[in-house]
Amino acid sequence: MSFLAPASLGSFADAYPLSPTMLRHSLMGQPLLSVEALAKAALELPPEYVERRIGNAAKGGEFKMDGSDDANVANVIRSIDTSGNWVMLRFVEQLPAYRELLDRLMDQIGPAIAPSTGPGLTVRGFIFISAPGTLTPFHFDCEYNMLFQIAGDKHFATYHPGPPWLPFDRHEAYYGAGGNMLPWNDAYEAEADVHHLQPGDALFVPYASPHWVKAGAEPSISLSITWQSQWxxxxxxxxxxxxxxxxxxxxxxxxxxxxxxxxxxxxxxxxxxxxxxx
Structure with missing residues (x-):
């Protein structure tokens, strides 16, 4: 079964690896991406790979961890519509069923990326469960990313991976165990390339492209598959x-x-x- 529409894979291959690109997918009914399955996955992952943050950050603000001791993260996910939280399940490839799903996705993505950057290396999986209106502040990730919108909608704003949005010293510091959050300037608002993602949409995000993400009026579930290249x-x-x-x-x-x-x-x-x- 093909999860990605062949026509959108063609346009992605033409734009890769430098340009953000929208694609279409059919993962919405995937059982592993239901709220209940994700609540269970959060308990199966080692605790250090489950992040829970407060979903009221500003674009240049701190994305604060929620360290509440009395809240089981599985219950937070089940009540994501009212919890006011953002939950990330990191490195879900540690769980065999999710590893198989990522492998199937990479089998479909691979032929589109190989002619430009070679095979995908260090493939990782991340799942984001966001309360309505959650803002993920301005930041960057040093990997290629394809994000699949499963439930709810979100606005995903991307920027060129260079100054002024990504200063060289910030990029360099990341590899010395620095953070990936970036300083915000209100002038950046008008310079964003904003992609409105609804269920069935996917977005390719180039390596180190700064971005911010805002969930819509309903709880959001997104799956990211990331990879590296030799470059x-x-x-x-x-x-x-x-x-x-x-x-x-x-x-x-x-x-x-x-x-x-x-x-x-x-x-x-x-x-x-x-x-x-x-």
């Missing part, structure tokens, strides 16, 4: 080794743009890791 892994290595090279008085260069890869810096990073310098 994105090389960029990550280069950004990680940059501070070390700088301390040694060596050049670090600018942020590489696809398809140009920072080969010598990536190699330097691998050598530094083996020498336990990173």
């Amino acid at each position: 994105s892994e090389a960029v990550g290595n280069a950004m990680h080794v940059n501070p070390l090279l700088r301390r040694w008085g060596l050049p670090t260069g600018n942020m590489p743009t696809w398809p140009k890869a920072p080969k010598w810096r990536s190699l330097s990073c691998r050598v530094a890791r083996k020498a336990r310098l990173l």
Whole structure:
């Protein structure tokens, strides 16, 4: 069974890897993505891979963790329409049934991405369960992402992965265990490429593209499948080794743009890791 419409896969292949692209899918009735199945999955995952946050953040504000001791996360998910929370199930590929679902999706995505960036590497799965109106603040993720809207709707705003939206120092700091939240400027509002996702819509988000997300008037469920490429892994290595090279008085260069890869810096990073310098 094909989850992705062949016609939308063709347009995605044409736009990949640099441009956000809308696709169509048929995952809405997938039992693993029902509220009850997700409540059970939250209990099966190790606790450190289940995040619960308060869904009243601002675009430049803190996305606060909800550390309530008296709330079972499964019950929070079951009552997501009134809980005021945002829940993320991280690395769901740890659960065999979800691993199989991600594998089937990657089998369909793979032929569209391979000609440009090669096979998808380090495939991960994330599921987001959002209370009505939840805003995920302005941030970036250092991976390629395809997000499938399952229930409810949301507005997903994307930006070019470079200055002023993604400053170089923020991108570099991420690889040194820095955060992925970004400073907000109200002028960015008019510069967003806003995608309105409804059930059956999917959105490809390019590597490191800054974005914010706002859920609609109903509870939202979304599935993200993410991957790396040889190019994105090389960029990550280069950004990680940059501070070390700088301390040694060596050049670090600018942020590489696809398809140009920072080969010598990536190699330097691998050598530094083996020498336990990173």
